Amino acid sequence: GDSVTQTEGLVTLTEGLPVMLNCTYQTIYSNPFLFWYVQHLNESPRLLLKSFTDNKRTEHQGFHATLHKSSSSFHLQKSSAQLSDSALYYCALSAGGNYKPTFGKGTSLVVHP
Amino acid sequence: ETAVFQTPNYHVTQVGNEVSFNCKQTLGHDTMYWYKQDSKKLLKIMFSYNNKQLIVNETVPRRFSPQSSDKAHLNLRIKSVEPEDSAVYLCASSWDWGNQDTQYFGPGTRLLVL
Numbered sequence: 001g002d003s004v005t006q007t008e009g010l011v012t013l014t015e016g017l018p019v020m021l022n023c024t025y026q027t028i029y030s031n032p033f034l035f036w037y038v039q040h041l042n043e044s045p046r047l048l049l050k051s052f053t054d055n056k057r058t059e060h061q062g063f064h065a066t067l068h069k070s071s072s073s074f075h076l077q078k079s080s081a082q083l084s085d086s087a088l089y090y091c092a093l094s095a096g097g098n099y100k101p102t103f104g105k106g107t108s109l110v111v112h113p
Numbered sequence: 114e115t116a117v118f119q120t121p122n123y124h125v126t127q128v129g130n131e132v133s134f135n136c137k138q139t140l141g142h143d144t145m146y147w148y149k150q151d152s153k154k155l156l157k158i159m160f161s162y163n164n165k166q167l168i169v170n171e172t173v174p175r176r177f178s179p180q181s182s183d184k185a186h187l188n189l190r191i192k193s194v195e196p197e198d199s200a201v202y203l204c205a206s207s208w209d210w211g212n213q214d215t216q217y218f219g220p221g222t223r224l225l226v227l
Contacts, residue, residue: 031212032212033212033213035215037216043220044203044218044219044220044221045156045203045216045218046217046218047215047216047217050213050215052213088154090156094212094213094214095212096212099161099168099169099210099211099212100146100158100161100169100171101158101216103155103156103157103158105153105154105155106154106155106156108154
């Protein structure tokens with residue numbers, strides 16, 4: 001079945017440094033949708049960005065990601081981390097006829113001054 | 114206000130009891146879901162309904178049963194809860210049940226089984 005692998009566990013950064021959270025996926029289907037969801041403390045997950053198009057950069061709220069089907073990757077990046085970026089980030093995949101997203105294990109990002 | 118609403122926010126119960134959680138969405142979406150988020154923050158889909166019809170039924174214990182009266186409501190009943198059921202149960206909705214559809218999550222119901 002489908003699977004998503006994210007940067008393990010906790011990523012700690014100093015404010016102002018670049019953010020990169022890795023996401024790779026496996027699916028037998030050729031046209032997957034990839035999503036990044038963000039969950040702040042005591043909140044529920046919400047969509048950050050999503051993509052379907054190969055090699056096209058998608059941006060939202062300062063974050064960006066590019067779907068690369070050749071490497072089955074959809075890494076999340078930001079040029080300069082802010083304290084408010086501290087949250088749990090999920091990469092998710094939806095493909096084929098299952099119509100149900102598969103979530104990665106989540107990556108906790110902590111940004112400190 | 115248009116959103117996904119869940120009740121209760123928090124529920125504490127003892128092993129063997131039955132619990133029910135409610136979810137309502139006012140977004141006009143056709144599809145609703147139940148997810149379980151465990152203590153390690155793993156997020157797994159349990160069920161999804163499209164226009165009151167069950168379309169996804171993951172491998173979950175039979176004590177879990179979803180109920181949908183219309184496309185705006187999806188409830189979850191757990192008969193005879195067990196300690197491993199302690200988790201946050203997130204309800205979500207989406208416009209349709211295609212791969213492109215964004216999940217809109219409710220605030221969650223936190224269940225603690227003693």
